Amino acid sequence: MNYRHAYHAGNFADVLKHTVLTLIIEYLKRKEKPFRVIDTHAGTGLYDLSSDEAQRTGEWRGGIGLVRDAELSDAERNIISHLLDSIKAVNTGHELNHYPGSPVIARHLLRKQDRLTAIELHPEDVEKLRTVFEGDYQTRVIELDGWLALGAHLPPKEKRGLVLVDPPFEKEGEFGRLFDGLTKAHRRWPGGIYALWYPIKNLKEVAAFRTALSDSGIPDILDVTLEVAPVHPDGKMSATGMIIVNPPYLLQEQLKLILPAFARILGERGKGRSSIRRLAEEHRPAS
Ligand SMILES: C[S@@+](CC[C@H](N)C(=O)[O-])C[C@H]1O[C@@H](n2cnc3c(N)ncnc32)[C@H](O)[C@@H]1O
Numbered sequence: 001m002n003y004r005h006a007y008h009a010g011n012f013a014d015v016l017k018h019t020v021l022t023l024i025i026e027y028l029k030r031k032e033k034p035f036r037v038i039d040t041h042a043g044t045g046l047y048d049l050s051s052d053e054a055q056r057t058g059e060w061r062g063g064i065g066l067v068r069d070a071e072l073s074d075a076e077r078n079i080i081s082h083l084l085d086s087i088k089a090v091n092t093g094h095e096l097n098h099y100p101g102s103p104v105i106a107r108h109l110l111r112k113q114d115r116l117t118a119i120e121l122h123p124e125d126v127e128k129l130r131t132v133f134e135g136d137y138q139t140r141v142i143e144l145d146g147w148l149a150l151g152a153h154l155p156p157k158e159k160r161g162l163v164l165v166d167p168p169f170e171k172e173g174e175f176g177r178l179f180d181g182l183t184k185a186h187r188r189w190p191g192g193i194y195a196l197w198y199p200i201k202n203l204k205e206v207a208a209f210r211t212a213l214s215d216s217g218i219p220d221i222l223d224v225t226l227e228v229a230p231v232h233p234d235g236k237m238s239a240t241g242m243i244i245v246n247p248p249y250l251l252q253e254q255l256k257l258i259l260p261a262f263a264r265i266l267g268e269r270g271k272g273r274s275s276i277r278r279l280a281e282e283h284r285p286a287s
Contacts, residue, residue, distance in 0.1 A: 001122050003168030009047035010060030010099035012266045013240040015067055015083075016226045017166065017197050018105055019258060020242050020251075022082035024162050024193055025109045027248035034113035035160040038153060040146030040181075041167050042118035043101040044128040046090060050097060060099055062228075063266065068096065070265040079258045082109060102164055104132065107139055115158065117142065119149045150181045155189035163189075166197040175209045179216075186218050186245065193246045200231055200239035213243065214279045221279040222247045224255055229268040238268075243279070252276060 008014065028035045049060055068084065077084075086105040090098045100108065103118040110116060116139040120126040126143040133139040142149070146165070154163070165181060167174055178196055185194065200206050213221055227239035244251065255276055263272030 001168070001170070003170040004053060005043040005101065005168075006047055006051055006053035007057045008059050009043075009054060009101065010049065010065070011057075011063040012059075012226060012228050012262070013063075013197070013199070013237070014060075014099070015063045015262060015266070016224070016240055016242060016259075017195075018083050018086075018102065019080055019262075020195055020224070020244065020255070021102055021105060021162075021164060022086065022109060023079070023251055023254055024195060024244075024248060025106060026082055027250060028114075028160065028162065028193075029109070029111060031160075032113075033160055034111075034115065034158045035162070036115045036117060036156040036158045037106040037110070037161055038117045038119070038149065038156065038163045039103045039106060040119050040149050040163065040165045042103045042120045042125075042129055042141075043166075044120075044125045045101045045104045045118070045132040046128075047099045047101060048097070049099055054099075060096075064099060065096065066265050067262065070261075072261060076258055076261045079254050102166060103129065103139070106164075107133070107136070110138060112138070114138065115156075116140070117149075117153060117156070119144050119146045119153075121145050147177055147181050150185040151188065154185050155192065159191070162193045162195060164195050164197075169199050175205050179209060179212050182213075182243075182245065183216055183218065191246070193248070194244070196243040196245075198241050198243065199237050200225060200227070200241055201237055202233050203231060206241070210279055216280075218245060219280050219283040220247065221245050222252060223275075223277050223279050224259065225273075225275045226259060226262055226266070227271075227273040228263075228266045229271050
């Protein structure tokens with residue numbers, strides 16, 4: 001396990017992923033009933049943007065750095081307000097010194113009846129996570145293979161919630177693990193909301209992944225993408241996607257508004273693009 005998210009925290013892919021995360025959690029909060037967020041590849045939870053790693057790539061400057069300072073319409077700003085609030089909560093004043101990872105963003109948005117399970121396999125990262133959430137009775141940090149959690153930890157006792165799957169894509173076969181993990185999880189908990197992150201570099205692999213999802217028999221799948229520069233299989237990642245299973249009904253409309261804004265703000269030399277498509281329709285009861 002060589003992947004270190006500290007190099008990438010706050011980049012354009014995090015902006016998309018964490019916006020989707022916040023919108024789903026806010027939707028879940030529309031009902032009083034408790035829910036659980038399960039983050040299968042949680043990372044360290046909090047990233048110091050002045051660290052060597054973050055400074056070396058400077059990726060956050062071309063991601064959250066641009067979005068935070070961009071001119072946005074009220075409607076656009078409203079959609080990212082929960083992400084901006086979560087960022088504000090880990091910084092003092094207007095300086096952007098820290099960026100929150102997915103478990104810290106999720107935790108920031110939970111109410112007292114909601115719960116978070118943060119799973120991480122890297123021993124150093126899990127130690128950092130434990131420190132971040134020390135004494136927090138609403139959060140369980142578990143050192144475990146996130147792919148196993150998709151079996152063992154589902155469904156959660158709350159029977160409502162979100163599973164975020166954000167693997168590192170450092171080893172061959174990650175699209176296969178993502179697909180198998182989702183199908184296994186969905187069999188155990190068809191009513192859960194799933195948000196899966198993926199990189200767009202190898203277009204053939206991405207196309208095969210989408211086809212497999214469309215043919216899987218799993219209903220109600222949304223696929224959203226954000227491209228900040230033309231895709232080169234051997235170059236650095238310039239496009240990313242999220243698969244959302246059982247998306248909240250408001251999500252597509254919210255993303256329709258914010259994704260073009262992200263493409264406008266984050267696209268290099270005006271080359272930003274975004275897309276939203278359905279890979280599978282909702283099951284409608286036969287009439
Ligand atoms: C992309 S990062 C996660 C970033 C985090 N979700 C966020 O948005 O802030 C992927 C993480 O998965 C961890 N990891 C790698 N293999 C894993 C596995 N099999 N199970 C759980 N975590 C794993 C890595 O150590 C790394 O911290």
